[in-house]
Amino acid sequence: MEHPIIINFQVINNITPYLGLFMCAVVMFSGRYCTNRKSTSTLIVLYGFIWLGLLWADVGSTVFVPSRHTILARVLLVLSMAVLMLDIAGSTKRISKLKSKIREFRENDSKN
């Protein structure tokens, strides 16, 4: 008896826009990612537009046919978004450490 293939190229093609939008939502709403900088929030919103455009291409286009190349491009886009998430999380961590150190120094100064 043959097992049905659950994850094939079409499934990956269909999932990537929703995955990308979910990642955008995680970055915008999670406390681990500081999006107070204008460039960061604009970048995430533009990524959201990219994923929305790909979703439109999947369901709204009569000419778009997913191929291995387009699926590879989508997966690479997800990877680039993951790297961006790591970058934002790292910078947020560094800034919060700096803030706590500054607070410590001020407290020590006030004690002295």
Next chain:
Amino acid sequence: MQHNIDTAKLTIGLITSSVASIFSASASAVAITDQLNQTHTFLYLNLPIWVFFFTVLLLSMLGSAASLLTDIYTSDMDQRPSVLQQIFHLAGGFFSGIIGAFVLLPALTDAASPPIEVMLMTALVMSFSGVVLINNLGDLKRDKELQDSVRKLLISRVSWLANIFTKGNGDR
């Protein structure tokens, strides 16, 4: 005397045509109501289309309201927008969600009737993104220092590119 008869005929003609147009308008309104009551299958449910359109409006509101939970509005810094600006951003986001779902989506896709789930996603994402973009663009418009830094950055990048190209030509 003939003039008076002609004027009366013209007036009666105008009245009949306006009454006919009123009747045709009300007939088309009935047709629109009938069309809005058409059912569409979604998640095994046969729901009338006006429910989906109403959900698009609701999700536009939800998306723009959800943006208030982001760092832009929850931070306790001085950059936080005032209440009036927040209301303006929310209204802008709501309208961008509606425009995205009802104007951009049908215009930019080939499908004659876009799928309902994509309309809902478009309304949610566009309203949220609209609020964030309006906030960022508003800050850029107000803040002179930010404008100068963006301008300097762009000029430095363009001059860097120009240097690369001119040096490349010079080497040849």
